[in-house]
Amino acid sequence: MGTRTDEQLMARFSKGDQTAFTQLYQRHKGALYRYFVRQLNGVSEERAEELYQDVWYRVIDKRETYSPSAKFTTWLYRIAHNLLVDEYRKSLSELAFRAQLDAEPEVELGESEYRKTAAIKHCITQLAPLQREAFLLRYDSAFEPSQICTIVDAKPETVKTRLRYGLKQLRQCLTRKLGERL
Amino acid sequence: MNDHDIVSLYQASATEEPAAELDQRILDYAKSQHKKPMNWLPYVSLAASLALVAVLLPTQWRDQVMPSVEQSRLKATSSLPTQYESVPARTMMKAAPSQRAVNDTIEPQSRDAVSLKAEKQLNAFAPIENLLEQGQTAQARTKLIQLLHDKPELTSQLPDKLKALLDQAGVVTK
Numbered sequence: 001m002g003t004r005t006d007e008q009l010m011a012r013f014s015k016g017d018q019t020a021f022t023q024l025y026q027r028h029k030g031a032l033y034r035y036f037v038r039q040l041n042g043v044s045e046e047r048a049e050e051l052y053q054d055v056w057y058r059v060i061d062k063r064e065t066y067s068p069s070a071k072f073t074t075w076l077y078r079i080a081h082n083l084l085v086d087e088y089r090k091s092l093s094e095l096a097f098r099a100q101l102d103a104e105p106e107v108e109l110g111e112s113e114y115r116k117t118a119a120i121k122h123c124i125t126q127l128a129p130l131q132r133e134a135f136l137l138r139y140d141s142a143f144e145p146s147q148i149c150t151i152v153d154a155k156p157e158t159v160k161t162r163l164r165y166g167l168k169q170l171r172q173c174l175t176r177k178l179g180e181r182l
Numbered sequence: 183m184n185d186h187d188i189v190s191l192y193q194a195s196a197t198e199e200p201a202a203e204l205d206q207r208i209l210d211y212a213k214s215q216h217k218k219p220m221n222w223l224p225y226v227s228l229a230a231s232l233a234l235v236a237v238l239l240p241t242q243w244r245d246q247v248m249p250s251v252e253q254s255r256l257k258a259t260s261s262l263p264t265q266y267e268s269v270p271a272r273t274m275m276k277a278a279p280s281q282r283a284v285n286d287t288i289e290p291q292s293r294d295a296v297s298l299k300a301e302k303q304l305n306a307f308a309p310i311e312n313l314l315e316q317g318q319t320a321q322a323r324t325k326l327i328q329l330l331h332d333k334p335e336l337t338s339q340l341p342d343k344l345k346a347l348l349d350q351a352g353v354v355t356k
Contacts, residue, residue: 013212016216018212018213018216021209021212022209022212025205025208025209025212029199029200029205030196030198030199030200031196033198033199033200034196034198037198049200049201049204052200052204053204053207053208056208056211056212057208057211060208060211060212060215061215063215116191116194116195117194117195120188120191120192120195121195124192135192139189139192139193140192140193140196167185167188170188170192171183171185171188174183174188174191175183
């Protein structure tokens, strides 16, 4: 069962195989969870958890209509992306308000490894949402750029630009926090 | 610091996982959805409707179509007592042994008709038996000889009492 693809597991789950869903969940829970936590870092961790849970509930509810011809992870993150877009729309005014109040938060830096971890997490939060999303999908969830295009409904050039600018922003931020050399 | 360094740094720090409680909640939800019982209500409603139609419609149809069948059945049953009433009880009792013998050789479907015919034939001896009971032996014998002459087929069904009457007169019966 360990060698089964996501699509095979989903097909088995739709026929009532509970263990197939458990395996599918274990495979993708980390990256999807971080996708929401990082994207909603400025809003609320609780809200990120709610949306994360909502995605899985939708997967469960739509198991009968899932078509094995579609790649499971693309379908999964497409649901997540749509929820996130709705969330941005709802919280846009709130975020703008917070941005006016909060200056860039100071990161408490200690030991070397801890400093690096804290620095990258902090710099990720500083990315523009679309750049951060592209970065997370590419380097955390391991999607190919073409798959990211499908998930976020954008052209390949747009996705490449977001990735390029995202990495550039991170480099600048990390250099400020950690210096030229890691 | 190149892109690879940045990505490696990120991946090393990307360790957040959902809480075990959240995992369990989602897995439990998946389990509960599969265990959800089938909604039988639409099927039960449909079955009840069909049953109602099956009960009501044929009743109306039968009221229109079936009376003639019912009437003919009633007519058939009411005619039975009339046939039996036509046979005197006493004669039937006397004819009983012979009737049993006849019934054993005939088909069930035609049994009623054959037995009635046999009773009718046996009934032909009744006047002669009456004469015997009244002590008019000679007249009874004459009438019996005349009857057997007219209807020789009755000879085989001749009661023992009447056979004896003929024997006394020296008449041979086959």
